[in-house]
Amino acid sequence: MASKRDKIRMISTAGTGHFYTTDKNKKTKPEKLEMS
Numbered sequence: 001m002a003s004k005r006d007k008i009r010m011i012s013t014a015g016t017g018h019f020y021t022t023d024k025n026k027k028t029k030p031e032k033l034e035m036s
Helices: none
Strands: 005-011 019-025
Touching: none
Parallel strands: none
Antiparallel strands: 005 019
């Protein structure tokens, strides 16, 4: 069975190569992930 959680990789726009990883439940949070 497929996972209900998407894995998300957020890459730095500063060009440093740094990134964060997280996951998001597709069923409870169908909207796009936003960083503020």
